[in-house]
Amino acid sequence: MxxxxxxxxxxxxxxxxxxxxxxxxxxxxxxxxxxxxxxxxxxxxxxxxxxxxxxxxxxxxxxxxxxxxxxxxxxxxxxxxxxxxxxxxxxxxxxxxxxxxxxxxxxxxxxxxxxxxxxxxxxxxVTGAARDRSADVPIGEVTPTPIMEWLREQGGPVDGFCQAMLMTTPAGAGTPRLADVLQALTDHHDALRLRLADRPDGAWSPEVATAGTVRAAQRVRRIGTTDGRPSESLLAEQFTAARGRLDPRAGVMWQAVHFDAGPGHPGRLLLVIHHLAVDGVSWRVLLPDLAAAWSAVAAERPVEWQPVGTSFRRWAALLAAEADTEARERELRHWEEVLAGVRPVVAGRTGGDRATFGTAGNMVLPMPGEDTEPLLTRVPGAFHAGVHDVLLAAFAVALDTWRERHGRGAAGGPVVVDVEGHGRSHPLAEEVDLSRTVGWFTALYPVRLEPGRVDQEEVRRGGPALGRAVKHVKERLRALPGQGLGYGLLRYLNPRTRPRLAALPTPDIRFNYLGRIAAPRGAAPWTPAGDGTSGPLMAGADADAPLPYALELNAVTYDGPDGPCLVAHWSWARGPLTEEEVSDLAQTWFTVLKAITAHAERPDAGGRTPSDLPLVNLNQDQIDRLEAAWRKKR
The missing domain is CATH 1.10.1200.10 (ACP-like)
Structure with missing residues (x-):
């Protein structure tokens, strides 16, 4: 074959x-x-x-x-x-x-x-000849990136804005040797040595300190436990305490808690890192590096690191230069059209009475593995799309039906949401390689979604309107200039376009898919540990920090021993939204996802879209007719 x-x-x-x-x-x-x-x-x-x-x-x-x-x-x-x-x-x-x-x-x-x-x-x-790195000096002042400027504009405290991971430690790994591992990790990855300096104009001036200036042993706390597995209450208590010890202006970008079960027994390590220094992709770099560092420390030999391609500091400088180009400025009209006439989906939210992280509602819902697996494989394959396209299409359909059901707008109209991307797929220079760079690379951009009218009967039977919605969202995302990177450049780094975009209304809903992360796999060292439901990746912020959105959906897939599991983390502003309303939307999203999966099983489902056929000038109707004729002749 x-x-x-x-x-x-x-x-x-x-x-x-x-x-x-x-x-x-x-x-x-x-x-x-x-x-x-x-x-x-x-x-x-x-x-x-x-x-x-x-x-x-x-x-x-x-x-x-x-x-x-x-x-x-x-x-x-x-x-x-x-x-x-x-x-x-x-x-x-x-x-x-x-x-x-x-x-x-x-x-x-x-x-x-x-x-x-x-x-x-x-x-x-890979050749032994190293590329010219003369322009890449990772130490020193860092140009603030668009996502850093976004965070600064939110106002309020940022010291506790963080992500955290609970992982299994090897048997016999005492706290001093774990500190040695974290010391090696911090010396290798520049972002873990960031600090913030306040400038007179109110902006931030991030700086990267030289290797060796951070004393890891001062940032690791030991908590004795009977079996190395902290209870849910103890974990929450220590996470909150570690988050409170973060101090980006003093250069304290991470804290660690070792749950120690004593010699000969595996324990747990809670690593809490300020969000300015880490993102979802960074954890996929840090976990194998922790394992490599432990192997070297345990054998009392130097760590042999895989090289980091492009430093975070170099990338930030490239973003600033790119923001000032004519090519990026030509994207301005697109973003102005996307944000034109944006109306809040969640009524009753006013700028003078913003909710805070401390008052926000939170909900975590897992999708069963038997529903997740086809959603990640067969459905994207049928539509020649990415998983992100399918998840966002279902979100658009769910929002559309939900807001009509709760009197928040007529069904079938457009809705604008902010979408997060990982921000690493944009080669601004030929030599850029961010595959092993740790830092906060998130790209945030608005997307106008118009999935069309999908009624309950279409959802119930997995009808063709669902397929049209997936194709629409797929094409809308592929039509984004520069995969969305340019919005942040023009909104925050370009002095000519910044005031024009700042004057426009912004979405009150954010969607983020964090991809796939290895879930708990027993007691294997340096693998994520957790209960398998909410997952091992945690996030937090200062209680007084304002909520940037009335509603957020952060989804992630955990790959465990029994297969993948999609987990949805919902957060919302209490008052403008009730828990019952959010629960209804969450269940509606899962229902639509399952309906799209059922639709994809039909022999006439799926197919190409115009962006799949760049060499011919065909619209979606023409492609659909050609594919239908081809299926009929089969």
């Missing part, structure tokens, strides 16, 4: 290569000798690892890395990364681990080639 697939690929454009293949001994025919289309079996999506074995060393390496990053037992040479559940964040992990394995690939390579077999032809070996 692999030979046939490659034969077809050599003669047809990628969009015409079948995604599923069926081998038959003979074609079924009717009594008149014509092809009996109704008797043809329905193609099944190819399972991971069902393709041919890798044939070269590069293919074997990439197959192993695909499986490692996506948590699969085996991957075949013809398996596609995104068909197996990969997303933009796991792409960065793949790029980083490939470099550690001696192969150079880029996120663009993975997106363009997808399968191991095709990517293997693009991958090149």
């Amino acid at each position: 692999g030979v046939v697939r490659e034969f077809v690929r050599g003669r047809l454009p990628e969009f015409m290569v079948p995604g599923a293949w069926v081998v038959l001994d003979r074609l079924p025919v009717t009594a008149n000798g014509k092809l009996d289309r109704r008797a043809l079996p329905v193609p099944e999506a190819r399972r991971a690892g069902a393709g041919r074995e890798p044939r070269t060393a590069v293919e074997r390496t990439l197959c192993g890395l695909y499986a490692e990053v996506l948590g699969l037992a085996r991957v075949g040479a013809e398996d596609g990364f995104y068909d197996l559940g990969g997303d933009s964040i796991s792409t960065i992990q793949l790029v980083s681990r490939a470099r550690a394995a001696g192969l150079v690939i880029t996120p663009a390579d993975v997106f363009a080639h997808k399968t191991v077999a095709r990517l293997a032809h693009t991958a090149t070996p």
Whole structure:
């Protein structure tokens, strides 16, 4: 089958290569000798690892890395990364681990080639010749990035704005040696040595201190426990205390708590890092680096680090330079049109009475694994889309039906939401490599969503309106200039465009998908630990800090022993929204996601959109008619 697939690929454009293949001994025919289309079996999506074995060393390496990053037992040479559940964040992990394995690939390579077999032809070996790093000096004053300026504009305290991870520590890892591990980690990653200086104009001036200036031993607290597993109340207590010890102006960007069960027993380490120094992708860098540092410390040898490509300081300088270019300024009209006439979805919220983190409502809901797995694989594959496209499309449909049900607007109209991206897929310079850089890279940008009218009957039966909504959102996201990066550049860093965008209304809802994170896997050292429901990744802020949005959805997929589980973290401003209203929206989102999954199982579902066919000028109706005609002829 692999030979046939490659034969077809050599003669047809990628969009015409079948995604599923069926081998038959003979074609079924009717009594008149014509092809009996109704008797043809329905193609099944190819399972991971069902393709041919890798044939070269590069293919074997990439197959192993695909499986490692996506948590699969085996991957075949013809398996596609995104068909197996990969997303933009796991792409960065793949790029980083490939470099550690001696192969150079880029996120663009993975997106363009997808399968191991095709990517293997693009991958090149890591050479010993280091690129010129004369322009990349990681130490010193850092230009504030758009997301840093966004945080400053929110006002209020920021000392406790953080993310945290609870992880398992090896048996016999006492607090002093854990401090040595964290010392090595802090000396290696520049962002962990950030500090904030207040300028006279009220802006922030971040600075990176030199390695060795942070004393890790002073930032690690030991808590004795009977089995190394803190109770829920003890964990919450210590998280709050550690968050309170953060002090970015004094350079205290992280705190750690060691839950120690004594010699010979594994414990837990709670690592709390200020959000200015970490994001969701950064944790995927830090966890394997902690394991590498522990191996070296335990063996009493120096740590052999994988190199960091581009420093956070260099990236911040590139953003500032990019913000002032004519190409970026030409994007201004797009963002003004998106924000034109924005109306709050949540009525009753006023600027003079802003809710705070301390008064916010919070809710965590997991989706069952049997519903999550197809949502991450078969559904995106059917629409040639990303997981993010599907999740946001369902969110748009759920919002539309929810606001009509609760008297917050007529159904079928547009809604504008702020969307978070990880901000690392934008090569502003040829040599940029952010796959191993730790820091806060988030890109925040508004998106106008118009999923169309999807009534309850369409949701109940998984009707075609759901497919149209997915295609609309997919195209809207792909049409964003620069994948949304330019909005923050123009809104916060360009002095000519900043006042124009600042004068426009902003969305009161934010959507964020954090990708896939390894969930608790027993007592394996340096893996996330948690209860498997809310997940091991935590976040916090000062109680008096204002809520930037009336409603937020932060979703993440945890890959555990029983498969993936999508977890939705909802937060909202009490008063403008009730817990019952948010619970209704949360359940509606899950219902729509399941309905989209059911729709994707239909033989006439899915298909391409105009952005999949850049070489031809076809609109969505024309593509749908062509695909329908092709299915009919089958």
